[in-house]
Amino acid sequence: MSEKKPRVLVAMSGGVDSSVAAALLVDQGYDVIGATMQVWDYSSCDIEEGNGTCCSSLDVDDARSVADRLGIPFYVLNCEAKFKTAVIDPFLKAYLEGQTPLPCVNCNTYLKFDHLIRKMKELECDYLATGHYAQIVPNEKGEARIFTSTDDWKDQTYFLFTIEPEIVKHLLFPVGHLKKPEVRKIEKEKELVVAKKKDSQGICFVGNKGYGTFIEEQVDSKILAQRAGVIRRYPSGETMAEHAGIHHFTYGQSKGLGMSHHEKLFVIKIDPETNTVWVGDENYLYRSNVDVVDAHLIDQVEDGEILEVKIRYAHKGSKARVKKTEKGFHFEFLEPQRAVTPGQAAVMYRGRQLLGGGWITL
Amino acid sequence: MKIENKFAKIYLDFNATTPLDSGLALKLPEFLQFWGNPSSIHWAGQGPKKVLRESRKAIAEALQVSPLELIFTSGGSEANNTVFQSVFEASRNSQRNEFITTAIEHPSVLKCLSHLQQLGAVVHVISVDRSGQLDWSHFEKVLSPKTALVSMMLANNETGLVLPIREIADRAHSLGAKMHTDAVQALGKIPVNLSDLDVDFASFSAHKFYSLKGCGVLFSKKGNELRPLIFGGGQERHRRGGTENTLGIWAFGYMASKASEIQKQAERISALRDRLETEIQNHIPQVTITHAHAPRLPNTSSLVLAGVDGETLLMSLDVKGFAVSTGAACSSGSPEPSPVLLSLGLSREEAQSSLRVSLGWSTTFEQIENFILTLKSVVERLRALQIQNSTGSRLEASR
Numbered sequence: 001m002s003e004k005k006p007r008v009l010v011a012m013s014g015g016v017d018s019s020v021a022a023a024l025l026v027d028q029g030y031d032v033i034g035a036t037m038q039v040w041d042y043s044s045c046d047i048e049e050g051n052g053t054c055c056s057s058l059d060v061d062d063a064r065s066v067a068d069r070l071g072i073p074f075y076v077l078n079c080e081a082k083f084k085t086a087v088i089d090p091f092l093k094a095y096l097e098g099q100t101p102l103p104c105v106n107c108n109t110y111l112k113f114d115h116l117i118r119k120m121k122e123l124e125c126d127y128l129a130t131g132h133y134a135q136i137v138p139n140e141k142g143e144a145r146i147f148t149s150t151d152d153w154k155d156q157t158y159f160l161f162t163i164e165p166e167i168v169k170h171l172l173f174p175v176g177h178l179k180k181p182e183v184r185k186i187e188k189e190k191e192l193v194v195a196k197k198k199d200s201q202g203i204c205f206v207g208n209k210g211y212g213t214f215i216e217e218q219v220d221s222k223i224l225a226q227r228a229g230v231i232r233r234y235p236s237g238e239t240m241a242e243h244a245g246i247h248h249f250t251y252g253q254s255k256g257l258g259m260s261h262h263e264k265l266f267v268i269k270i271d272p273e274t275n276t277v278w279v280g281d282e283n284y285l286y287r288s289n290v291d292v293v294d295a296h297l298i299d300q301v302e303d304g305e306i307l308e309v310k311i312r313y314a315h316k317g318s319k320a321r322v323k324k325t326e327k328g329f330h331f332e333f334l335e336p337q338r339a340v341t342p343g344q345a346a347v348m349y350r351g352r353q354l355l356g357g358g359w360i361t362l
Numbered sequence: 363m364k365i366e367n368k369f370a371k372i373y374l375d376f377n378a379t380t381p382l383d384s385g386l387a388l389k390l391p392e393f394l395q396f397w398g399n400p401s402s403i404h405w406a407g408q409g410p411k412k413v414l415r416e417s418r419k420a421i422a423e424a425l426q427v428s429p430l431e432l433i434f435t436s437g438g439s440e441a442n443n444t445v446f447q448s449v450f451e452a453s454r455n456s457q458r459n460e461f462i463t464t465a466i467e468h469p470s471v472l473k474c475l476s477h478l479q480q481l482g483a484v485v486h487v488i489s490v491d492r493s494g495q496l497d498w499s500h501f502e503k504v505l506s507p508k509t510a511l512v513s514m515m516l517a518n519n520e521t522g523l524v525l526p527i528r529e530i531a532d533r534a535h536s537l538g539a540k541m542h543t544d545a546v547q548a549l550g551k552i553p554v555n556l557s558d559l560d561v562d563f564a565s566f567s568a569h570k571f572y573s574l575k576g577c578g579v580l581f582s583k584k585g586n587e588l589r590p591l592i593f594g595g596g597q598e599r600h601r602r603g604g605t606e607n608t609l610g611i612w613a614f615g616y617m618a619s620k621a622s623e624i625q626k627q628a629e630r631i632s633a634l635r636d637r638l639e640t641e642i643q644n645h646i647p648q649v650t651i652t653h654a655h656a657p658r659l660p661n662t663s664s665l666v667l668a669g670v671d672g673e674t675l676l677m678s679l680d681v682k683g684f685a686v687s688t689g690a691a692c693s694s695g696s697p698e699p700s701p702v703l704l705s706l707g708l709s710r711e712e713a714q715s716s717l718r719v720s721l722g723w724s725t726t727f728e729q730i731e732n733f734i735l736t737l738k739s740v741v742e743r744l745r746a747l748q749i750q751n752s753t754g755s756r757l758e759a760s761r
Contacts, residue, residue, distance in 0.1 A: 123681060
């Protein structure tokens with residue numbers, strides 16, 4: 001009798017990365033089960049609209065057809081209620097409070113690496129796999145930990161900082177050691193994905209219409225109207241214009257401010273108490289320190305250690321001295337950072353290892 | 363005994379659909395000679411015309427009605443829709459324009475009637491309780507000379523409950539109302555004698571009876587006014603347009619000729635189902651069986667396994683080769699708790715912990731033994747995980 005093959009639950013979105021991840025696992029001889037989380041009520045969506053993002057009903061069909069091609073069992077998991085509570089509601093709340101939320105982290109925290117971990121155990125799987133660009137590597141103590149992908153440009157570890165350390169040994173990131181063009185090549189060779197897709201960028205449930213429209217569709221117009229206010233010049237306090245709601249703005253924004261001015265001005269600060277949007281010269285956007293709350297650690301961090309800190313997904317990372325605080329961490333950047341934005345995460349790395357992070361608060 | 367064999371596929375979802383009868387499968391090539399259009403006058407139309415005639419006759423004999431009272435349709439849903447739309451159109455300008463149905467009907471009944479409600483129809487929905495009792499006092503209250511049609515299913519797809527259609531039909535007729543029964547789930551599982559049931563309309567589907575998908579039959583009693591849902595070339599005596607599904611009708615006719623086997627199979631399957639339920643209740647704690655003490659189809663068992671998520675249970679069993687269901691098959695894509703089970707008074711948790719096991723002609727004793735052992739081990743494991751995770755998910759923990 002041959003030894004029982006490890007069983008893997010693979011989260012499939014129908015996109016290139018998770019499809020290739022599933023195919024590689026099948027090639028490696030794992031006993032693979034595919035699953036898609038149904039996270040949003042499609043009936044209210046325009047069918048065309050979801051195309052190319054990770055949560056449209058067409059994508060569920062695509063994931064199913066990839067699973068068919070691979071000859072693996074495939075299930076659709078109903079996560080609509082959980083997704084609304086854990087991802088959509090906090091997303092809307094954050095915008096109304098002048099923050100710029102990061103819904104993908106909540107989805108990872110409460111759905112992909114919690115709900116699916118549970119399903120993994122229930123279905124007697126040994127591992128949970130996703131199409132994330134990240135790698136599992138043992139630390140010096142031999143514990144499985146998360147490291148950045150070999151594709152620095154696609155690396156997605158920034159979104160993974162809330163993963164519980166004890167589940168890392170159950171995770172597989174089958175495409176994490178590859179570069180995107182290699183993944184695309186594998187997908188082409190295997191002819192996995194039916195529909196041609198763009199990379200899923202931006203926020204899956206917002207689609208092409210933009211987050212402003214999404215918020216207007218989801219939130220009562222009376223509540224939105226309460227978020228209208230004025231745009232003031234920083235630091236003089238001069239009133240520049242009126243605005244329809246602070247949810248239309250994000251830190252560092254310079255386009256679409258709804259006013260004409262001879263200089264290029266940037267959103268410096270959003271004050272949810274008075275609904276004031278402060279705009280000013282770019283130099284006011286720079287800060288040399290930031291506090292994070294609700295911090296989460298995957299591995300040890302020394303107090304006073306200098307680490308690489310990323311303050312947004314597209315940020316390259318910058319050196320900062322890390323100090324523990326009561327609620328999280330205080331980071332002192334060695335060089336001032338542009339547009340440190342509340343609602344985003346500050347995530348710590350030692351070399352290529354993801355250590356953890358927290359939520360930026362100003 | 364071996365608990366799991368990775369390659370054994372065991373089908374216990376006969377209420378969703380049935381596999382093709384093995385005798386029928388062997389005979390399928392014989393149909394190829396009947397490719398012609400039954401409406402053709404020339405030689406190519408003769409064979410297929412004979413197929414229609416003989417199938418209709420065989421089905422009529424099985425159901426104890428006259429062949430001309432049967433109209434071939436694309437299935438049970440079309441048959442149901444035809445009756446409601448026809449009665450609605452005929453009654454919309456009359457005093458007799460109300461519908462009575464139950465809360466446990468198939469969506470092709472409930473959704474069609476709710477559509478007609480939006481167009482102005484008056485629809486009364488009678489509930490059935492968790493013991494299987496129809497709310498007779500509500501029924502009596504709404505049944506009146508204004509009732510145009512009473513539509514109640516012969517057997518429920520989720521629990522197997524069999525409703526006293528004859529009794530209901532007698533009450534409906536006493537006030538001059540017509541009686542329809544959706545008998546889709548009963549055909550092939552229990553003998554169905556329409557003259558005993560004394561209904562005016564009845565719907566059937568071939569694929570629940572070891573035959574092909576895409577074929578059904580509507581019984582409309584002689585003398586009924588019936589307006590077509592699909593207008594076309596005068597087929598089915600102008601009651602249903604469109605060239606007939608001769609292959610489906612031929613296969614349905616073949617199965618109808620085997621209707622005498624139904625009673626024998628029902629007795630055999632009933633013994634297997636009873637054993638299944640006894641063993642499950644003896645070996646798995648906290649299991650209840652919905653409608654256990656009501657008249658039921660002999661093949662259906664609707665289990666509530668406390669503390670086990672039906673969706674997860676279904677997947678875990680599927681991975682091991684067992685095909686079962688958590689409710690109606692059409693809801694398997696998006697696992698919301700079954701509206702039918704909720705309407706019986708089951709809690710959301712109970713409905714979500716429900717599993718439907720439905721047996722059929724090819725179900726064996728060994729399959730049932732195998733299933734009992736697997737179910738026991740899967741339920742124990744899922745319940746143990748439930749206790750392990752009793753702190754709840756991170757989402758609940760964060761609040």
